[in-house]
Amino acid sequence: VAGNFSYDGTNGPSHWGKEHKMCLGKYQSPIDIEEKDVTTMTFPELQFSGIEGSHKAYMTNNGHTVMIQSFDSNVPSISGGSLNGTYVFQQLHFHWGQNDNLGSEDLINNHSFSMELHVVFWKKEYDSYEEAIKRNDGLTVLGYLYQAMDEPNPIFESIVQQMPDIIGVGSNVTISDNNVLKKLVAPDIASAQNYFTYSGSLTTPPCLEIVQWIDFVKPQHISHEQLAAFRSIQSTDGTNLTHNFRPVQPLDGRTVYRNIAGVES
């Protein structure tokens, strides 16, 4: 993954296309999802497996985000929905903004949320993550939106408490809560069939157009203080990573689907 990109100035999003031509492609992410324009669809049930039980996980400051990976060989996987095959968990990470009014990458009706969690999976058929990213259906990413509120979200307790250990770029720490992966990957089974889905790209260089996006409709919450902890880590250019979201890209004729199964009335 390219290390030489940032979210401001001469390495900012409007310059990514110079070194990474795919960032100028026609099927880029994120996008603004306009609810009035989506096509409703009933997909087979989206299924999670390997979620139950605990997973040893660690988090890293990779200079662009807080990223969580697992030590376990038994990691979560997903199948069903709009997916053709089984996809295996690779890592999850977050995008946030300078203040609580922005930070999500995908927007809904042009509305920004305060933070977005991305859970990255690769297609099992291709045997490894490295092989999967060479294929146009190689990845699927689950997107979870978070809105800042006063009340803390217990899911983030260990992450926020251990954030001081990963202030420096490249540092990592084992997460004390062995249930953190399960809670982030599948927080709310009751809302798991209520999502938008569309074909797009990685939201950072090299912007590969290989991602089936699955964005859950129902936002979750995080407290203002918890969110502030994310802004305290350092970025590749040595300053605080106060924001790390890419602006929305043109939809360019793509269809965004909304699964109508499991919608709560």
Ligand code: SG4
């Ligand atoms: C973040 O920068 C992650 O740290 C990257 O993961 C990730 O790249 C990148 O976002 C793009 O992913 O779900 N936002 S996204 O489209 O997963 C990849 C690593 O650097 C290739 C491992």
Ligand code: ZN
């Ligand atoms: Zn992401």
